[in-house]
Amino acid sequence: xxxxxxxxxxxxxxxxxxxxxxxxxxxxxxxxxxxxxxxxxxxxxxxxxxxxxxxxxxxxxxxxxxxxxxxxxxxxxxxxxxxxxxxxxxxxxxxxxxxxxxxxxxxxxxxxxxxxxxxxxxxxxxxxxxxxxxxxxxxxxxxxxxxxxxxxxxxxxxxxxxxxxxxxxxxxxxxxxxxxxxxxxxxxxxxxxxxxxxxxxxxxxxxxxxxxxxxxxxxxxxxxxxxxxxxxxxxxxxxxxxxxxxxxxxxxxxxxxxxxxxxxxxxxxxxxxxxxxxxxxxxxxxxxxxxxxxxxxxxxxxxxxxxxxxxxxxxxxxxxxxxxxxxxxxxxxxxxxxxxxxxxxxxxxxxxxxxxxxxxxxxxxxxxxxxxxxxxxxxxxxxxxxxxxxxxxxxxxxxxxxxxxxxxxxxxxxxxxxxxxxxxxxxxxxxxxxxxxxxxxxxx
Ligand code: BES
Ligand code: MN
Numbered sequence: 001x002x003x004x005x006x007x008x009x010x011x012x013x014x015x016x017x018x019x020x021x022x023x024x025x026x027x028x029x030x031x032x033x034x035x036x037x038x039x040x041x042x043x044x045x046x047x048x049x050x051x052x053x054x055x056x057x058x059x060x061x062x063x064x065x066x067x068x069x070x071x072x073x074x075x076x077x078x079x080x081x082x083x084x085x086x087x088x089x090x091x092x093x094x095x096x097x098x099x100x101x102x103x104x105x106x107x108x109x110x111x112x113x114x115x116x117x118x119x120x121x122x123x124x125x126x127x128x129x130x131x132x133x134x135x136x137x138x139x140x141x142x143x144x145x146x147x148x149x150x151x152x153x154x155x156x157x158x159x160x161x162x163x164x165x166x167x168x169x170x171x172x173x174x175x176x177x178x179x180x181x182x183x184x185x186x187x188x189x190x191x192x193x194x195x196x197x198x199x200x201x202x203x204x205x206x207x208x209x210x211x212x213x214x215x216x217x218x219x220x221x222x223x224x225x226x227x228x229x230x231x232x233x234x235x236x237x238x239x240x241x242x243x244x245x246x247x248x249x250x251x252x253x254x255x256x257x258x259x260x261x262x263x264x265x266x267x268x269x270x271x272x273x274x275x276x277x278x279x280x281x282x283x284x285x286x287x288x289x290x291x292x293x294x295x296x297x298x299x300x301x302x303x304x305x306x307x308x309x310x311x312x313x314x315x316x317x318x319x320x321x322x323x324x325x326x327x328x329x330x331x332x333x334x335x336x337x338x339x340x341x342x343x344x345x346x347x348x349x350x351x352x353x354x355x356x357x358x359x360x361x362x363x364x365x366x367x368x369x370x371x372x373x374x375x376x377x378x379x380x381x382x383x384x385x386x387x388x389x390x391x392x393x394x395x396x397x398x399x400x401x402x403x404x405x406x407x408x409x410x411x412x413x414x415x416x417x418x419x420x421x422x423x424x425x426x427x428x429x430x431x432x433x434x435x436x437x438x439x440x441x442x443x444x
Contacts, residue, residue, distance in 0.1 A: 001126055003429060006119040009039065010428065013077075013111050014095040014104040020055055020078035020145050029055045029141045032077050036060070036139055043122040045137070050157070052149035055141030059160075062121070062135045070134040071442055072163035074392065074404070075114025075170065076143030079106035080417045087419035100425050107423035109416035113169035113409045114139060116428055120435025132443035136163060143170075143390070146190075146352030151395040158399055165365045166396050167438060169431060171408030174255065174382050176424075179373035182406035183366065184284070184358035184385030185393060187319035189328045190351030193336055194312045195221065195296075197344050202307040211307065212343035215296040218311040221346075224339045225289045225315075229275040232289045232317075234335040240322040244277075244285055248385075252280045255382060265412045284385040288318045289332075316351075318387060325353030354391020359403040368444065369405040372437035376430055407434060 016032035019025040033056045037047035040060035050057040055078060064070070082092035082105050090096040095104035102112065117137070124131050138161065140150050154161060171182040197214040198207070227233050252258070258280035263271060273282040282288075296311025298304035317328050333348045340346040360366055361383045373381040386408075393404045409427045410416060 001119070001122055003432075006115075006122075006432065007425070007428070009119070010102070010112060010115050011095040013115055014102070014106055015093055016077075017093045018078050018106070018141065019081050020142050022081060026055070029078060033058050033139075033141055036077060039118070040137070044125050045121075045135075050153065052142075052153060054145075054149045057141070057150065057153050058137070058139040060118075060135075060137035060139070062125075062131050064134045065130075068133055069165070069442055070136060070163040071439060072136050072138055072161060072166040072396070072400070072402070073114070073117050074138045074140075074166055074168045074396070075117070076110045076140050077106075077114070078141040078144050079109065079111070080144050082419070084419060089420055092419075097425070101422040102425065102428070103420060103422045105421050107421050108410045108414040109421065110143070110170045112423035112428055113431060116409065116431025117167070117169060117435040120432045120439070123432065124436060124439070132439045134163075135439070136161060140392070143392070146188075146354060147392045147395075148352065150392050151399065154392075154395055154399040161400060163400065163402055165442060166393075166400070166402050166404040167369075167407060167442075168390065168393065168404050169407050169409050169434075170390055171386050171388065171406045172410040172412065173408055173427075174384065174412075176411060176426075177377055177379065179377035179379055179381040180408055181361055181366070181369055181373060181381050181383050182386050182408055183361040183383055184321075185356060185389055185406070186284070186287070186385075186387050187323065187325055187354050187356035187394075188316055188389040188391065189319060189325040189332075189353045190292075190314070190316045191329055191332060191348055192312065192314040192351060193346055193348040194310055195340060195344050195346050196310045198307065198309050201309050204305040204307045207307060212341060213307045214311040214344055215308050217341065217344045218294065218296060218313055221336055221339050222291055222294060222313055224335075225291075230273050231275070232287065234289070234331050236331045237287065237289075237328065240324070241287060241320055242322060244281060248285070249281065251383060252284070253278070255280065255384070258283075261412065280384075283387040285320060287320050287323060290316050290318070292316055314351075318389070319356050321356050321358055323356065325355060329353065352391075354389050355394040357390075357393045357397070357404070358385070363403065365403060365405060365442070368441040369407060369438065372434060372441045373407065375437040375441075376434040405438075407438065409434075
């Protein structure tokens, strides 16, 4: 198939508003799954749509041949919400080609990336009627909501998903044209909590000074998460965290300036973080506590003299090897309850979790991935860990017993999860070549 036909197909894929978190889009998620299955059948793959309690899982399988390795290729066809929608320069679900980039929600995270693998397989089948390895695509519709139904699916279908290695393009590249193998991801644990005070919003003049203000209390609770050195102050939070390995610190120190990159990519006025670590170490290999949302009280125009009856915050923790997400949620809950004064009530709701992941980039499969990256980008692969999470990667290890090669195609300025998400045409094309090289190397 020609590259422009692949591009047209990717545009079709991108037009589905497959936002997994928003029930109003459940039909779009399903239509996207059905489209993928039909595309798979059209290139000669066996396609199955599996129902789950949530969004469907799509499996595409090449006709299995004995005596050759099987590669599981994981991706997710669900996307993040598009708000704030006013900040998009092009309609979020109308892929638009400008300056060599495809602008659309899901362009990089993750439709463009997994579809590059699909196109690589399509080309190989069209050229040779065969593939160097057996391929199973595992495409889920719930990654952006923590993959709540995928591990049970892996367990119940483990026999049919048996593979030698998993390949995933859902991570980043250090920069344009820089081949990057990610050998570790942080884990995640989410929670939200409400601080309740008076039984109704109060006049802040009549009662102010005599009752605790939940918005103030929640600020103090949130502020208690870190000390002045940027360390998380939850008792036991670091107990299982291992010090960084010297070889990793040295390898990352030899990469282009991480402080400058972090500053440039984020536009912050100044950097921040745990004392004693570089930006890259903080982002890739140290655990964190973040506030993802906080609210309470009057947010409209002008002033309103009120003591709000409640305030809320949403937190997430990024975790590193050996930290157990459930245990971290328990420790965090204890901390929040301890810090909340008797003048207010606190209610904590635990959210989704996912473990961290690390593999050996010098294993035989890791070396095959490095060779494929070298062939695709004509440069020496950089070995990194990343701060984002793909919880199912560790489940794949636990349930299927295989590692995942994280061969990301996301550029630092691709704006995933933000308005104006984009994917370069260059990386879509490179991703197709990467798939070809990878399957060849894994066949050796
Ligand atoms: N593709 C990302 C994860 C990612 C991004 C890894 C950049 C490495 C570099 C994935 O789609 C994602 O956003 N994951 C969520 C997981 C969560 C919702 C359970 C995340 O990391 O917040
Ligand atoms: Mn994402």
